[in-house]
Amino acid sequence: MFVDFFYTLRDRGVPVTPTSFLRLHRALSLGLIHSLEDFYTAARAILVKSERYFDSYDQIFAHHFRGAELRDPTAVELTEIARAMLDEWLKDPGEVARALGIDEEKLRGMTPEELIKYFLDRLKEQTEAHHGGNRWIGTRGTSPVGHSGNHPGGMRVGGQSRNKSAVKVALERRYRDYSQDGPLTEHQMAEALKRLRRLTPSGPRDIVNIDKTIAQTMRNAGEIEIVFDRRLTDRLKIILMIDNGGWSMDPYVDIVQTLFHYARAQFKDLKIYFFHNTIYSRVWADPQRYFKPEPVEEFIRRDPETRLILVGDASMAPYELIHGNGAIYVDQKATGASIDRLKFLARTFRHAVWLNPVPQEEWGLTWTIGVVQQVFPMFELTLDGLEKAVLHLLARH
Amino acid sequence: MTKATRPAAFRGASKYVLDDELAKIVNVSMALEMPLLLKGEPGTGKTMLAHAIAESMGMPLIVLNVKSSMKLVEALYQYDTLTRLNDSRFGDSKRDVSDIEAYIRMGKIGQAFVSEVRTVLLIDEIDKADTDFQDDMLDVLDQMQFDIIEIDKTITARHRPVIIITSNAKKDLSDPFLGRCNFHHIAFPDPDMMRLILGVHFPKLDEELIGACVKTFYRLRELRGIEKKPATRELINWLRALKSDPDFRPQVLQQGRVPYLGILFKKSADLFQAVQQLGRGQI
Numbered sequence: 103m104f105v106d107f108f109y110t111l112r113d114r115g116v117p118v119t120p121t122s123f124l125r126l127h128r129a130l131s132l133g134l135i136h137s138l139e140d141f142y143t144a145a146r147a148i149l150v151k152s153e154r155y156f157d158s159y160d161q162i163f164a165h166h167f168r169g170a171e172l173r174d175p176t177a178v179e180l181t182e183i184a185r186a187m188l189d190e191w192l193k194d195p196g197e198v199a200r201a202l203g204i205d206e207e208k209l210r211g212m213t214p215e216e217l218i219k220y221f222l223d224r225l226k227e228q229t230e231a232h233h234g235g236n237r238w239i240g241t242r243g244t245s246p247v248g249h250s251g252n253h254p255g256g257m258r259v260g261g262q263s264r265n266k267s268a269v270k271v272a273l274e275r276r277y278r279d280y281s282q283d284g285p286l287t288e289h290q291m292a293e294a295l296k297r298l299r300r301l302t303p304s305g306p307r308d309i310v311n312i313d314k315t316i317a318q319t320m321r322n323a324g325e326i327e328i329v330f331d332r333r334l335t336d337r338l339k340i341i342l343m344i345d346n347g348g349w350s351m352d353p354y355v356d357i358v359q360t361l362f363h364y365a366r367a368q369f370k371d372l373k374i375y376f377f378h379n380t381i382y383s384r385v386w387a388d389p390q391r392y393f394k395p396e397p398v399e400e401f402i403r404r405d406p407e408t409r410l411i412l413v414g415d416a417s418m419a420p421y422e423l424i425h426g427n428g429a430i431y432v433d434q435k436a437t438g439a440s441i442d443r444l445k446f447l448a449r450t451f452r453h454a455v456w457l458n459p460v461p462q463e464e465w466g467l468t469w470t471i472g473v474v475q476q477v478f479p480m481f482e483l484t485l486d487g488l489e490k491a492v493l494h495l496l497a498r499h
Numbered sequence: 500m501t502k503a504t505r506p507a508a509f510r511g512a513s514k515y516v517l518d519d520e521l522a523k524i525v526n527v528s529m530a531l532e533m534p535l536l537l538k539g540e541p542g543t544g545k546t547m548l549a550h551a552i553a554e555s556m557g558m559p560l561i562v563l564n565v566k567s568s569m570k571l572v573e574a575l576y577q578y579d580t581l582t583r584l585n586d587s588r589f590g591d592s593k594r595d596v597s598d599i600e601a602y603i604r605m606g607k608i609g610q611a612f613v614s615e616v617r618t619v620l621l622i623d624e625i626d627k628a629d630t631d632f633q634d635d636m637l638d639v640l641d642q643m644q645f646d647i648i649e650i651d652k653t654i655t656a657r658h659r660p661v662i663i664i665t666s667n668a669k670k671d672l673s674d675p676f677l678g679r680c681n682f683h684h685i686a687f688p689d690p691d692m693m694r695l696i697l698g699v700h701f702p703k704l705d706e707e708l709i710g711a712c713v714k715t716f717y718r719l720r721e722l723r724g725i726e727k728k729p730a731t732r733e734l735i736n737w738l739r740a741l742k743s744d745p746d747f748r749p750q751v752l753q754q755g756r757v758p759y760l761g762i763l764f765k766k767s768a769d770l771f772q773a774v775q776q777l778g779r780g781q782i
Contacts (some may be wrong), residue, residue, distance in 0.1 A: 143524055326584060
C-alpha cells in the first residue's frame with residue numbers, strides 16, 4: 103500500500119496528490135508492475151510531476167525501501183488515506199472517479215460517512231485482491247528489494263541495461279542537478295521571465311478579423327470586404343539596474359551575468375544601468391560607471407508603466423544609505439540621502455522589484471537589506487524568487 | 500486488464516534508442532490511458548519518442564505544434580467562414596453553402612479523434628501556449644470528446660489516442676494539468692548512450708571515429724560561457740559533415756583541432772567563445 107511512502111513524500115514537500123496515488127494503485131492492480139525497479143519508475147512517473155522533485159524522490163525512495171519490509175497497511179493508515187480521498191473527492195469528483203475507474207453517479211448520493219466506508223472497502227479489497235499475498239510488489243518474485251530482473255513481457259530495448267536495484271538507482275541521485283535548491287541557469291531564468299510581457303497590437307495588418315469581415319460584408323450588402331488586424335507583439339518596457347561594484351557582489355557575478363545576458367537577448371525594450379551598492383544622484387549606462395551617467399531625476403520622464411528591476415545585494419554601510427552625504431565616491435554630488443533616491447524610483451515606477459542574490463535566510467543579518475526591503479518588494483534571485491518577482495511585476499497595482 | 504489483452508508493449512524503433520526507464524513509463528502510460536508529459540533539454544529526443552512509438556506500434560502519428568497565440572478550438576476544428584462567405588457570394592463551388600458541416604475542418608486533435616485507427620497524438624511544446632489552453636485541452640483529452648458549437652454536434656473519439664506531450668520548459672505547468680499526466684524528465688544522454696544513438700544513425704561508421712567525436716563533443720559541451728550547448732541533433736549533423744569530408748582524420752580531434760565548429764555552435768557569440776577557448780588549448 104505504501105501509505106507511509108506517500109506520506110513521507112508529502113512531508114518532504116513533494117507535492118503528491120491522493121488522486122495520483124490512486125492511479126499508482128490502478129497501475130499496480132493492472133499487473134503492470136513486477137519489481138521494485140518497475141515500481142520506482144512507474145511511481146515516479148505517476149506521482150512526481152517535476153524533475154525538481156526527482157532528487158527528493160530518489161532520496162525518500164532509497165531511504166524508504168532500503169531493506170524495508172513491505173507490510174500490510176494498518177487500519178489507521180487505511181482510514182487516513184480514505185480521508186485524503188474524500189478531500190480529493192470533494193474537490194473534484196470526476197477526477198477521483200476516473201482514477202479509480204468507478205461510476206461517479208453511483209457515489210453522488212452518498213454521505214461523507216458512506217463515502218469513507220466505500221473507499222475503505224475499495225482499499226481493502228485491492229489489498230487482498232492483489233495476488234493474494236501481503237506484498238504489493240512482485241507477482242512472481244516475492245522479495246521486494248533487489249529484484250531487478252526483467253520480466254518476460256520485457257520492455258528491454260537498445261541501450262544499456264541498468265542491472266541495479268531500484269534502490270541503488272535511487273541512491274545514485276542522478277537528478278541532483280534539477281533539485282530546487284540548485285543554482286539558477288539561463289534556461290530557468292528564461293522560463294521565469296518569459297511570462298513578463300505585455301502583448302499589444304502592432305506591425306502589419308495581416309490577421310483576418312472574421313467578425314468585422316462579416317459585419318462589413320453585411321454592410322456592403324454581401325460584397326465581400328475582408329478586414330485585417332495587426333498582430334500582437336510584446337511592448338513591455340523594462341529597466342534593469344545592476345549593482346556591479348564592490349567586493350560584496352563578487353560571489354554573485356556569475357548569476358547576475360546570466361540574468362543580464364538573458365534579459366538583453368529577450369526583451370526588445372530593455373535599458374540597463376549600473377550602480378554601486380546603492381543609487382545616488384545618477385546611474386550609468388556603461389558597466390565601468392564612468393562614460394554615460396544618467397541623472398536619476400531624468401527617470402521621471404520615462405513611461406511609468408515601465409517595469410523596474412534592481413539587482414543587488416543591498417548590503418552596505420548604513421551611512422551610505424541613510425546619510426545625506428553618504429556617497430562613497432568623491433565625484434558624486436550628494437544631494438540627499440540615497441534612501442530618498444530609492445523612494446523616488448519606487449514612486450516613479452509602480453511596478454518595481456529588487457532581486458537579491460543573497461539567500462533569503464541571511465537577509466536579517468544585514469541591516470540595510472531590511473531598509474531597502476521597506477522601499478522595494480525584495481525577492482531572492484532564485485527560480486522561485488524570480489517567479490514571484492515576475493508575478494509581482496505583472497500584477498495591477 | 501489481463502496479460503492476453505494487453506496491447507503489445509513498446510520496444511523502441513529503428514532510429515531511436517530507448518532507455519529502459521522510459522520504455523516502462525511509456526508502457527505504463529499507455530495501459531493507464533494517460534497522457535505522458537516529457538520534459539528535458541532540447542535535443543534529448545522528446546519529439547523523436549512519439550515518432551518512434553508511432554513507428555513501432557504501427558500507428559499513424561498526428562503532430563500538433565503548439566504556438567503561443569493558439570486557441571484550443573484551432574486544435575479541435577476550424578470553421579472556415581471565409582470560404583463559406585466566398586461561396587455564398589459567388590456560388591461557384593460544389594459545396595452546399597447551407598450545410599455548415601461542409602466548412603468544418605478537423606484540427607489535429609479532431610483528426611486523432613475521428614481517425615479510424617488508434618493514433619499517436621504528439622502535442623509538441625505545450626509550454627508555448629498559455630495556461631488556459633493547457634487546462635482546457637486536457638479537459639478535452641480527458642473526456643475524449645468535444646462539441647462543434649456551429650453545428651451542435653459532439654465529436655467523440657473512436658479510439659483513445661496515445662498522447663505524448665512535450666515541454667521544453669524547466670518551469671512547471673499548472674497543477675491541474677500535471678495531475679492528469681504522467682511525467683518523465685529525459686536527461687541528456689551520457690556518452691555511452693550517445694555512442695549507441697550514433698550507432699543507430701551511422702551503422703557503418705567505425706567505432707574509433709565515433710568514440711573520438713563523442714569525446715570531443717562532451718568536452719565542447721563543457722566549455723564555459725556557452726549559451727546554447729550543442730545537442731544530439733548538432734552532433735549528428737557534425738558527424739555527417741565530418742564523414743563527407745575526405746580529408747578529415749580522427750587524429751586531428753585529439754590534437755585539439757575541431758573542424759566545422761559552426762555546425763555545433765549556432766550563435767556567433769558561442770562560436771567565438773568556443774574558438775577562443777579551443778585556441779587556448781582549454782579542451
